[in-house]
Amino acid sequence: MIAHPILMAIGMADLFGLGLILSAGWIAGDILLHWNSDGRDRRQIALEARSERGGAEARWGAGLFAFSTLLLVIAVTRILPELIPGAMCGTGVFQAMQGAGFRAFALRFITLLLLFLWHLLDRLNRTSRRGPLTETSARGLLIALPGAVLGIFDTFKAVSLLDLERPVDCCAALYDRFGNGNSLPFWENIPDAFWMGGFMVTGILLIAAGVWSFLRPGRKSAALLAIFSLIWPFAAAGALVQVLSAYHYQVLSHSCPWCLFLPEHWRVGFFLFGALLGGMAAGPAALLSIIVGQRYPAIREPARIMSRRASAWAVLLSILFIIGASFPALLWRLRHGVWIGG
């Protein structure tokens, strides 16, 4: 356990955020049990007032959760490596966290995605006077709730595993792959060309689907966009870490995602992985808006606009990612006339 201000800030933000989300979840449960938009009895009128309060609480809670997640990324990539002996970047920190760190991150990002989609529903809901999506968004919030609880729990566990006395072996896991064929994880065996091919193909498909969904918002185009924007980040992250990172680091092989966050590499990781996550959220957002827009005529128009905006974001962020990720490679190519591997 390390008592660092940023970890305390994360803990505080997490606790307050969780409190707000839980309180909103309680109200959401009530809404699912008792909501009756046709009735005008006491319970329904009171529930309408509470649903607005719950929505505000959940928004603040989600905001705090997103904030603490950002702080966590900063802590893991920038602050903790300086404290943990032998750690140079996030890899070492994750080693010290022994699996709980990875789980916490995965859960947090899934939860953030769900909370983002909830937030979208909530916003669409509030564009209409009577809030036709109140029940749906309550359901959405309840789906995101366990992720928030578990993610925060795993964060606490991961942080409590940090130890200033126990050294870690930061990059060993990354570069002892060579001459050690039997213990390679499967993705290390995929040739670079496949990564790049997958990256380019899914990227172009994603952009095409995004443009289509922007020009003609509809279920089909949005579904395609959603599918690609869920596949693409994996291909893109793979291509970035396995192939393109070499140009960011200017070394032949250093497939470490965390060093990208270091100031030595212009903290480009925040931008690249941020764009990736944003793009990942935008596709499902476009699909979700279209679906609820078609189901509830009261919000059809704002949902359409929202869907187009999400499609545009998906396209924009993926283009930004592609440019940001491959720029050093192109620069190298222009400067030297060859790729770094010769």
Add this chain to the structure above:
Amino acid sequence: MKKSRFRQILCSSLCTVVISAFFFIFGGGITAAGSGPQPGKMGLDEAGRMQVSDGDRCPVCAMNVIKHPKFASAIQLKDGRTFYFCGTGCMIRSWLHPEVFLGAEKDQLQKPVVKAYFTGKEMDAREAIWVAGSDVIGPMGPALVPLKDEAELETFRERHGAKATFRLSEMDDEKWQAITGKKAVKEK
């Protein structure tokens, strides 16, 4: 108006993507110069000492070597290029697999330089006695420690312990895995 501008942006971005894809697919003319990581700005000096400049990157882990001066080490190639490393581990890995990390063949390797543990004096890594599995921590975890002679080894063993010792010439992948704990083997 606004819409058409967005389309313009979209089109130009698409063009960028297509062009970059073109580069990637058809751009593979291969020559040796310019491939591989950048060597250090300055090579070893006449006495064989390292001259690390700011911005010299460790070709294995991409760290700025000048920030980790105590464990800095180097490999000189026959073509005159010298690579600087942030730690001894990175140097040994490159010595074993120059094709992976340096973009050079094994017969290109000329001289590995390390700083002897107790004195910090530069020496040929092939002459050093190496120690693994002590309590000494380098910039990236448990360090591989180069010692000058048997007397130093004795002192070192007393002070820090040593699970294994080796010479650089004996080093190969199998031994590496044994020493770094990838496979359990008994110490000789």
Add this chain to the structure above:
Amino acid sequence: MSGGIFCRDLELVRRGSSGQERTIFTDVNADFPAGNITLITGPAGSGKSSLLYILAGLIRPTRGEVLDGEEAVSRWLTPHRDLWRKGVGIVFQHFQLFAELTAEKNVMIPLLPKKWPYRRIRNRANEALERLSAGHLSQMPVHFLSGGERQRVAVARALAADPAILLADEPTAHQDPEGMKIVMDVFAEARDRARVVVIAAHDPRIAGIADRYYRFIDGRLLHDRGPESQG
């Protein structure tokens, strides 16, 4: 423009700090069509002001709903009700003016969010004051004004944004006959321009002007036939 506001099964229960409940009124069904002045009477504490608050969307009823035309505005989400409220002008029983501001500034307040040029807002405010024959008070801080003058400033403020719905709580309580006439003329004019006008009062002098009458009796709002029936 509103076709009128309509109450359906309204109930208001207040809960005291110690948890006891008090039903202010229940089962209120009433229509306030546009182009009519509707008068609500009843003894003090019978719920007239509370009903006006509910009509203005300032508090939620505990049951039932308020319709604006077809739409149940009382159940709209807050931001939408906020926007709807821009079409409501309200005269509070105790005026609720900003005492340290001048009359003009007070009347300007509802117009400020409109993003008009400052001068236009000022002119509009002064027009509203003129209509209540209070133009000469425009630069006076409100705390210098008499009760009657304050009340006229409050009416001017309610009218300044030309609301579709005008709610007034005892708007003539502090007026002499002359002031009374000025205020009532303004309401009559609003009626003639097809606005919804609802007045809560027990000032018998008002009775003559209204088109429709309601009376609170024991927590119920009953249709009233007007001044003749009151005797």
Add this chain to the structure above:
Amino acid sequence: MFYWALRDILRRPVRHLLMIFALAGLMIAAAAPLLFTGALSAGAEALLSDAPSIVIRRADPVGWQPIPIEPGIKAAESIVGVIRVRARRWGVIDGPKNPLVVIGDKGLSDNHASSLPDAFSSDLPSNSDFQSADFRDFSERFPLTPETAPLTHETVSLSWVRAGQLLNLPLGTATDLGIDVYYPQEVEAVCRELSDAFPWPVQMLTHQEILSLFKRRASMMGSAALFSLIPALIGMILMVMAVLQQQAANVRETGLLKALGWTARDILRLSFLRMLLVIVPAILLGAAGIAAVFYGPAPFRSLGAPLGLFFGWHGALSALPFDAQVAGSAFAAAGTFILLPYIGASLWSAVRASAAEPGAFIEGGGAG
């Protein structure tokens, strides 16, 4: 809307002016400990960057003893891992006004004649053992970096022999030995073996210990300065409470605005503008104040004299060496700690108003 916000501020000019000054003053007070501890730690690190890894002194039960150079060096060099041993002569003597730190310098000849630095030109004590020719400005020979300014004071270097005479060191002895070790990790083991290698009892102080002593002192001063933050904190709490109270009075106003057709967003915008009108001048004033008190010319710096109560100096402080990162982070931290509560308090009621029923704010719901 902007005019209205400005009017709102000008409605109570004294109060808002006071608020601006209070915010700026609190920022300066909060920045002070951060700046000082930052400057002290940076100074210690700069000062000690070339210091030996281990300093060894001879200590009998009676107390400190001069250490014989020849056998000392021999003993130290026998330890594996020691790469350099330096004998040092230095000590504190009574100076003209204050105690002086005297350092023996082998590079200076015995009758080295150099002009006396200004600081020592007057008031040489008549009973003094040494002559003006002995003095040489230390910084002339060992250029000190500006970061060390908060830590160094009257220091002079003398020739090796003269220093020995002044400090009563017998021939062939030194004050202490400075020992260099290549890896910091070796220090502990070397220390253990050193104490066995010397024929006399010795005391050792490692570089790390000295540094942490300095840092501990800096952080102690910092925490002492935190006491200066107590009034600041109380001030801040009072201020936040005042703002909240004002906002509570504004709650009626907020509800009323809503009743008059303002949306939550309109109200938020007004509160925000109002807050900016206080905060922007406060930030500017605070920044100007910090710059003037810590880095500016002397008359401004004397404004910081009251802070000396907590740090233990007298009169105006010397200008701190400007380090953009330390200054920037101190300013940011002070700004955050002072301004965030203010911002939070100012916007709180507006945020609350967006969720609540405005009727509840006006005359308790207006029953009647």
